[in-house]
Amino acid sequence: MKTIDKYLVTSLIIWLVALIESIGGLCGFWSITGKERITILFIESAILIALLGNCYAIKNWLYRHSTEVSHRLIAWLVLAALILCICGDIVNFNLPLTYHRYGGVVKHDYLADSVFFFAPGYALFLVAACWISLVNGLKPKVLVVIMIIACLVGAASFFSMHLPGTGLYVSMITGSYAVLITLVGASALLLLMVLGKSSAKLTVWLIASGLILAMVADAVIGQFWIYGNNGQGYFPVAKYVNWVLYIGSQCLLIHLARLAVFLKSDRNIVVDKAVLKSVD
Template sequence: MKEHNLIYLSVSIILIALVDSVGALLGFWSIEGAERNQILVCESLILFALLLNSWLIYRKTNANTQFPAHKQIAFLSFSSLFLCLLGDITNFNLPETFYRYESVIKHDYLADSIYFFLPGYTLLLLAGIRAIELKSKDKRFIRYPVIAGCVVGMISMVMMHLPNTGWFITISTGIYAMLIGVVGFIGLAFILSCGGLKASKGELLVGSGFILAAVADAIIGNFWIYGHQGEGFYPQVRYINWVVYITSQCMVIHLPHLLVINSKYSHDKKQQDYNPMA
């Protein structure tokens, strides 16, 4: 598949997710209504298209590079998305059960999805760190985001946490809040390692994808899990989170593809500099 087709597929997925969310927010359909099964089928197809695009990017990366680091990042990126999609399925709450662990958090099934999102975003974090290492030898681009992300995640957890929340929900969401905070700051560090505002459009979009991933989970924590005294601002917050999350994933899956393109461009430029007659 040609490079621009992979981008078009991501844009199409984002637009479909946007229609899905906006339509629900405007009341044309609802996840709590009779259309629930149809919406879940539609969203499952969106996730499948996203996974397919990531797989195509993984294959194209391996076919167009000889650098082990690029192949490693492609594997980490695809594996990350695969695990996260399992978390998405958990968040669908197919059995429609609530208050499973305690009487404070209604949508506590979201904590179960952390079993998939935690390793999934850990792999994405490793892919981002590896990409930064290819751009810069300055360890500050990694050290400071990790510290900042953990601190912001802890502060966010303290601010949204509700009294009498059980230990399982508290510990799992607390650890996850720090991880996703680091993911967001790694996205910013990636952009800075690429030159900041001088970074290419692709680098800005991929880095922004990491940041949007943190925003999506901040929405879940503050408004879906702990919001409204534990009842959550549901289903409206679900619709908003859906389009932000899908957009973030559509951006970050292009990381390995972007690195291959940049590497090829850098190589061609060096060849031109070496041979002025080229």
């Protein structure tokens, strides 16, 4: 009988709390713009702390199950990526409640400032996903082609939502980030191409889902929170939708390092079987 994966269960519980919070906001039981703002921010902070704790526990798990330097490096990359993203979340909380910082078109332009944390954070997730794909047989040519296509798609999505009159700073930040987050989503395809049928396929599919959710979550921010409603944003509805998608993605992405260990174990089993067969 298989034991319960406590790290996945913890991720599920964290996501369910975020889901309840978002559904309550969408249904009008509470609001981030009302008197419950401080309580909601406290709950969201607790969710992020729990997520960080689970990620750190996974890093410790990896150290117990693998001595391979690359595995441990991936674990630290993932932990650093999550910490950077949490810093971006703090910026997105907009604690001073200031709007139109960089012009009169985009009300929630403080979201652009958070990119200075989210961009390197998601870049680390992207590096980890591509690294695992290449180590497990992905051809560099395929990676380059898919990344180029993703860049074009990301640029097209940005121009489709961009509003005339948006300041240069906000335009450059959000435009470059739209390309990056599309690359993150495309990396899910890389994992599925080389690992979709491996013995760790459940973990592969979960992490691929996390990469896609990250892209969708940020698409919601761009289309409906930053540039939606002629720059006024569909707030707080877009925030609630983004939150549950974003937390769902992070709950899955923190398991990237475990995937590397599972795949290594899978290869060792295959080699052992081949050796036994040759001896027979």
